[in-house]
Amino acid sequence: MPLMLVSAGHAKGDIPAALAREKERHPGISYTYGRPLGPHPALLSVLERRLAEAVDPSWDPAGVTVLLVGRGSTDPDANAEVCKAARLLWEGRGYAGVETAFVSLAAPDVPDGLERCARLGARRIVVLPYFLFTGILPDRVRRQTEEWAAAHPDTEVRSADVIGPEPELLDLVWERYEEAVKGDLRMNCDTCVYRIALPGFEDKVGQPQQPHFHPDDDGHHHHGHGHAHSHAH
Numbered sequence: 001m002p003l004m005l006v007s008a009g010h011a012k013g014d015i016p017a018a019l020a021r022e023k024e025r026h027p028g029i030s031y032t033y034g035r036p037l038g039p040h041p042a043l044l045s046v047l048e049r050r051l052a053e054a055v056d057p058s059w060d061p062a063g064v065t066v067l068l069v070g071r072g073s074t075d076p077d078a079n080a081e082v083c084k085a086a087r088l089l090w091e092g093r094g095y096a097g098v099e100t101a102f103v104s105l106a107a108p109d110v111p112d113g114l115e116r117c118a119r120l121g122a123r124r125i126v127v128l129p130y131f132l133f134t135g136i137l138p139d140r141v142r143r144q145t146e147e148w149a150a151a152h153p154d155t156e157v158r159s160a161d162v163i164g165p166e167p168e169l170l171d172l173v174w175e176r177y178e179e180a181v182k183g184d185l186r187m188n189c190d191t192c193v194y195r196i197a198l199p200g201f202e203d204k205v206g207q208p209q210q211p212h213f214h215p216d217d218d219g220h221h222h223h224g225h226g227h228a229h230s231h232a233h
Contacts, residue, residue: 001177005038005085005130006070008078034180037132039085042168047089047128054126054160061094065122067113069141070130072102079106082130092200096122103137103144110144114157124156131162132169138162 002011019031037043047068055064068089070082083100090098097120101113108116110127117125127145129138142159149157163169178184197205 001034001173001180002036003132003173004036005043005132006073006078006081007036008071008073008075011036012075032180032183034176037169037172037176039081039088040172042172043163044085044089046163046166046168047085047130048093050160050163051095051126051128054128054158055124059124062096064124064126065096065117065120066090066098067101067110067117067125067127068098068130069101069103069110069113069127070106071137072104072106074105085130103141110141111148114145114148114152118152118155122155124158126158126160128160129162133164134162 002015004011016033019033023029023031051066055061066086066089068082068086070079070085073079079102082102086098086100089095097117099113099117099120101108101110103110114125114127127141129141131138131141145157145159149155
């Protein structure tokens, strides 16, 4: 079970290579490899709680911009997963926006991410680390945030805590374990609005899917949802 938020080099290369090596060393033993954790509603719930802990209770979410900071990778797909988490965190929660930044290996870095938020008009920013646990990189995120805030006194900046060992995380690890053991490694239905009650889209859970068209199409390109959803699972 990879205790990782995104599928980057370790999850895609290092761990599978180690498993392949062990299969050669121990041919009588089989291995099942689970998938990384996020983004998942359980993690989004914890992130939302971390935001609530960081802001002043009197703040209107509509006046707060969130900067979600990921680890950063040379793999564009891994960085895109952080952007997906940011979008899902923004949906239905009322924040002015959720921007992304990375502490290493990818742009924008934390200072540039904060600068972007400010240029978009943010006067209250919460920097939210997309990390499971504390360590060198989350500490760097907090330090860079404090340095930027000191140089921009007109902008109120708060730092949120990491995800940490919350019950939702334990439940998610167990869910990933059961998927792997049962061979039920699904397509990405974790955050599908027809399966999971996401904020602002609760009424869509369990709805039957119908063919649909996009308003900007030419009228001849009709298609159904990209994957079937009876959602009895």
